[in-house]
Amino acid sequence: MSMLCQVCKKRPAKVHYTEIVNQSMVAMNLCVECAEERGIDVHKTGNYGLGDLVAGLIDTAVDSEAERITKVRCAGCGYEYSDFKKIGRLGCPQCYDAFEAQLVPVLRHVHGSTQHAGKKATAHSERAALRDRMAALREDLSLAIRAEDYERAAAIRDEIRGLEAQVEEGS
Amino acid sequence: MSAFDANELVGHPGAWMEGTGEENEIVLSSRARIARNLSGHRFTHHCDNAELGAIMRKSLDGALRTRVFAQSRVAAMGEISSQDRQLLAERHLVSRDFLFNSASRGLVFTPDESVGLMINEEDHLRIQGFASGFDLGTAFRRANDLDDQMAPELELAYHQRLGFLTACPTNLGTGMRVSVLIHLPGLVHSKEIHKLLESLRKLNHSIRGLYGEGSDTMGNFFQLSNSSALGTPEDVIVKNLREMVLKVIAYERRAREMLFRKAQTLLEDKVWRAYGLLRYSRSVNTKEALSLISAVRLGVGAGLVKDVPVRTLNELLVYIQPAHLQMRQGTTLDPQERDVARAAYIRDALANAAH
Numbered sequence: 107m108s109m110l111c112q113v114c115k116k117r118p119a120k121v122h123y124t125e126i127v128n129q130s131m132v133a134m135n136l137c138v139e140c141a142e143e144r145g146i147d148v149h150k151t152g153n154y155g156l157g158d159l160v161a162g163l164i165d166t167a168v169d170s171e172a173e174r175i176t177k178v179r180c181a182g183c184g185y186e187y188s189d190f191k192k193i194g195r196l197g198c199p200q201c202y203d204a205f206e207a208q209l210v211p212v213l214r215h216v217h218g219s220t221q222h223a224g225k226k227a228t229a230h231s232e233r234a235a236l237r238d239r240m241a242a243l244r245e246d247l248s249l250a251i252r253a254e255d256y257e258r259a260a261a262i263r264d265e266i267r268g269l270e271a272q273v274e275e276g277s
Numbered sequence: 278m279s280a281f282d283a284n285e286l287v288g289h290p291g292a293w294m295e296g297t298g299e300e301n302e303i304v305l306s307s308r309a310r311i312a313r314n315l316s317g318h319r320f321t322h323h324c325d326n327a328e329l330g331a332i333m334r335k336s337l338d339g340a341l342r343t344r345v346f347a348q349s350r351v352a353a354m355g356e357i358s359s360q361d362r363q364l365l366a367e368r369h370l371v372s373r374d375f376l377f378n379s380a381s382r383g384l385v386f387t388p389d390e391s392v393g394l395m396i397n398e399e400d401h402l403r404i405q406g407f408a409s410g411f412d413l414g415t416a417f418r419r420a421n422d423l424d425d426q427m428a429p430e431l432e433l434a435y436h437q438r439l440g441f442l443t444a445c446p447t448n449l450g451t452g453m454r455v456s457v458l459i460h461l462p463g464l465v466h467s468k469e470i471h472k473l474l475e476s477l478r479k480l481n482h483s484i485r486g487l488y489g490e491g492s493d494t495m496g497n498f499f500q501l502s503n504s505s506a507l508g509t510p511e512d513v514i515v516k517n518l519r520e521m522v523l524k525v526i527a528y529e530r531r532a533r534e535m536l537f538r539k540a541q542t543l544l545e546d547k548v549w550r551a552y553g554l555l556r557y558s559r560s561v562n563t564k565e566a567l568s569l570i571s572a573v574r575l576g577v578g579a580g581l582v583k584d585v586p587v588r589t590l591n592e593l594l595v596y597i598q599p600a601h602l603q604m605r606q607g608t609t610l611d612p613q614e615r616d617v618a619r620a621a622y623i624r625d626a627l628a629n630a631a632h
Contacts, residue, residue, distance in 0.1 A: 164462035184320045195399070198319040199434035199442040202449075212446055213439075218481065219508020222440025222450045225424075227433055234432035 111137035118218060180204035181245035182238075200242050233273060242271050278341055281352035281384070283361050287604050288598075291368050291390035291407065293458075294595060296588030298410015302578040303526050305458040305498070305591055307413045308369070309420040309515075310442045312452035313402040313427075314434040320444035321397045329381035329397050336396045340385050341429035345423045346394075350386055354379035360609070363600035369407070371395055392419050399444050400452070402427075409591075411522065413455050413515050421511070434588065440507065450507030455518050459525065462497040462575045463532030473528065481505045482521055496567030500595070537579065548576030552585075555623050560616040566597050566623065589630045596622060 108118040117137035166259040178187045185197030187205050196202065202209065213220045227235065243266050293306035314320060318332055340346055354362060354375050364369045364378060370393045375382050383396040395403040404427075406419030434442040440450035448454070462469040474484050483504040486495065501516050502532060537544055551572035554561070559567070574590050576582035602618045603610055610618055 141524035183323060185323065193322070195320060195322050195444040196446070197323045199314060199316060199436075202436055202439055202442055212287040213449065213507060214492065216447050217450065217507035219450075219505070221438055221508055223508055224437075224440065224451045224453075225421075225512075227435035227441070228428045230429060231431070231435045232437075235435045235437070238316055238434070253458060259507040 109135050110133065111140050113137075113140040113143075118214070120218065178205060178208070181242055181249075198239055202238065203242050236269050236273050240266055240273075243269070278346070278349050278351055281350045281357065281361070281365075281386075283364055283604060285350075285388075286364065286390075287601060288370070290588070290592050290595070291370075291528065293369070293390070293407040293409050294588065294591040295409040296586060296591050300526055301410040301587050302574065303460055303529055304408075304411035304522065305594075306550060307408045307416040307455070307457050307459060309406045309413065309417040309453065309455045309541075310422050311404040311424050312361060312400040312448045312454075313404070313424065313431075313441055315401050316432040316434045318401065321399060321401060322444065324397075326381060333381050333383055333396055335431065336394075336402055337383060337385070338349050339427050340394050340396075342430050343426035345387065345392055345419075345426055346385055348388055350388060352384045354382040354384065360603060363598075364604060367595055367598040367600055370405075372403075374398060374521060388549070392423055394423065400448070402431075411457060413457070413519050413522075417455060417511065417515050431517060440554075446496050447504070448506050451509070451514065453510050453511055453514055455515055456502035457502050457518075457522050459499050459501050459522070460497055460571065460574055461499055461525070461529050461569050463529045463536060465497045466536055467532040469528070470534060470600045473525065477501070477521070478504075479483050480521070482518065495564055496571040497592075498567070526568055533575070533579065534628075544575075544579075545581060548572050548579070548581050552576065552627075556627050557624065558620045560613075561620045561623070562612075562616050563589060563597065563599075563619070566619060567594070570594065584631045585627065586630060589626055593623060593626060596626070 111117050111119045112135050114137060117139065119135035120138050121134075121136045121141040146250065179185070180197055180201045181204065182200030183198035185201055185204075187208050188195055190201070196205070210220055212234065226232075243262055247259055247262045250256075250262060287560045293308070295324075298304075315332055315335060318324070318328060321329065322330075324332070337351070341349070341351075344540075352361070352365065354371070359376070362371070362376050365384060366376055368390065369388055370390060371382075371384050372395065375384075375395065375398065377457045381397055384393060385396070386393040391407050393407075395405070404423050406416045406421070407425070408415040408419070436442055441452040443449050443452055461470060464473055470507055477484055481504050483502055485500045485502075486498070501518075501522060503514050506514070513617070521562065530555075551569040555566070555569050555573060570590060572595055573582055573585060577585055577587065577590065594606075597619045599615055602615055602622065606618055
């Protein structure tokens, strides 16, 4: 989990610097927006007004904990996480669900976010997405049953029922 | 809809070469690219030919139902000559990847080349909108209109939290990359460019050569784009890049002023020598030509060279490339012959501009 901005407590902290308050040093960790509000030019460097003090300090840390798991396989296309690490491309849209735990730190590193904002799919594509998700869950369900993990199987079954209800509402 | 015709294509400049638009000397063109994939299919690189064919049929079918493509040209990359593929890449209508992987790859574009759709590139669908000069809004609107019109025709791979799903996680979310093709001789000569590149990288923007990923930066031409696509709405991505480019333009202007203040005569000499070489030389390779065109462009920006329109300079960048020269000559040329044909083309273009 990356550090949150200490002012808004919502966005990730990307600007780290030290402020002198009442003659003592205080470490500040702010998001870009809050830093700008405080008059810190995050785009400043050298003669060029870009980055300056701040440029070297922007977060580039990637959690490595999840990267250790590379043996997960996508039910949709048979891709393994290690294939992604080798090729840099995922195998199919379902891979995003299969490798979610491993991808979250990658997304945070690349985009500074793990939550889409902006244009949404049409209802038509939304239903297709739900169908894909259900197909992946059914695979998981049969795996859970085979492994005699009935608690997990029940949870997956409930999730599938929830999605089925959504599909019916939407149609 | 009709089949792509190479002669029609080279007969007129593309929409982005017009030389119109804001800041048209420094910013040559603006582009928006939107990546989409079909639900229920593997990503392109993981598909066999049968699956690529199925994706191609569905995509083409959906694309040709849109109003944007009511008038359009279609090219099956596997069925056209390698010279024609090269021609399309030189006009930025297809990526260089299409030169090497062409089976079951396709291109649809409007006759004015303002909107294009690559099928089975890294993602199943890569929509491109182009505009001349510094006009990211128009480029985005052109790409976005096609996306809006195509979406109801296709089942797209979408995730409630992650947005539009793409083969590479760097494009995830909006699937959008907006970019400008920008001319930065001032920053290159003052050696400030590396500092700028480093800063841009840290601010989630990236900069590459004239023909995109992995290509050299020649003639001081660069592509500047956003590098984050997830978590920020499309209009904000456009606004952020616009602000970034405005800053870069201001640095470029300042660097040019400094250079002219420090070495006015030297720079004027460089500009006019370049003009003289382009106007009279009998053989020139691409790299040298780009560097000379850059110097003349700098001279046009500084008001020294008055009889070369920006449009001519933009067209030169495309028409001096190998496939364009060969189309014009109607025959294949070896590298030495190309250098001669290139010099002749440039002489004609500058002589026409001067009249």
